Amino acid sequence: MHSQQSISQWTALAVMILACVNWVNAHTIIVYPGYRGNNLHTNGSVEEAGGLGSAYVNDTTIYPYGMQWMYPCGGMPTSTNRTKWPIQGGAISIQPGWFQGHATAFFYFNLGLGAIPPNMSNPMLPPFQIIGPSANPYPGTFCLPQVPLPAGLTVNVGDLATIQVIETAKHGAALYNCVDIEFALPEDCVKVTQDNCFNSSDIAFADIYEVNVTTSAAPPSLMAPGFTPISFVTLITMLFAGLLI
Known part of the structure; x- marks a missing residue:
């Protein structure tokens, strides 16, 4: 289970991915509690896809704009391994990346209920803005130490859900990422520390x-x-x- 892995492994994976995909113009990684998988992937052309965000061409799904542009979870299917997350809400740590040419972005945090949620229509927080150091892609980190459940929602240990994180650029285009969770008691979840939950000095909030x-x-x-x-x-x-x- 992902919950049994150390956050240092997640962080190392995120840093490795960012180092290896410098051709990607935009990216978002959920460092804590984790994410569905590596969807920092672009292939095919807009012409091949007929202008669609994704298309099936020559027995392969192509994403000419990149997988993360695809609703609801950046082109990734539901995980078979789930991360344990506290029943009263918990931390979420993000490497936001940057849209090439955009130094600001809005963030949204939603919850989808069930093993395979029919939608992600349960806001966990009001949207907020982050401001980066430049218009270039940037791998800084920010962390919200206590993201609550949507208002009025009660869950039980063992319930399944998906946390959706959306990053939008000033022109309105959005990146989608998800982590599939199993609600658990806090003591059964990966511990939140200053190593896996911190805010980079170069990222500001507005x-x-x-x-x-x-x-x-x-x-x-x-x-x-x-x-x-x-x-x-x-x-x-x-x-x-x-x-x-």
Whole structure:
């Protein structure tokens, strides 16, 4: 089981993959608790696929835009081995990578229920933005130490689910990655430490704003009346306090 593997193995695998696929323009790796598998893969051409994100050509599935662009889990099937994850929520650590030419991205964390979820329609967190050091692909890491279950959801030890992580660029295109989990008691899960859950100094977080369109059709600025900031710092504080669980 993945839960029996050390996180140092996950980290070493992630670093190795990043070192070996420098031709990839974008990538996301779920370092903790793990991910379905290596989908840092691009093959075929847009012409061969007829403009589709994936196509079956000459007995081979091609991904001209890369596997990670494919909903819901970056072109990867459900895992046969599952990672144990706490029944009250737990840590998620990400190597976000970067879209070539984009130094910012939005992140979404969703949960799909069951052995093979019919959808990933259960948000675990409000979306937030990360800001990188440049427009080049970047293998830094960020970690959320306590990601809660979706509001109102109760699970039991042994229940199966899938965590979906989505990274979107400023033009709206998205990368998808998943980890298939089995809910377990915290003591039966891989321990979270400073080695597998840390935030790189080069990655910053930013607020996302929402506008009340009933009060202002065209607000002059992001600080205009009707905008409510969602502070990532406040979010993390609430997570530690257990207010979102």
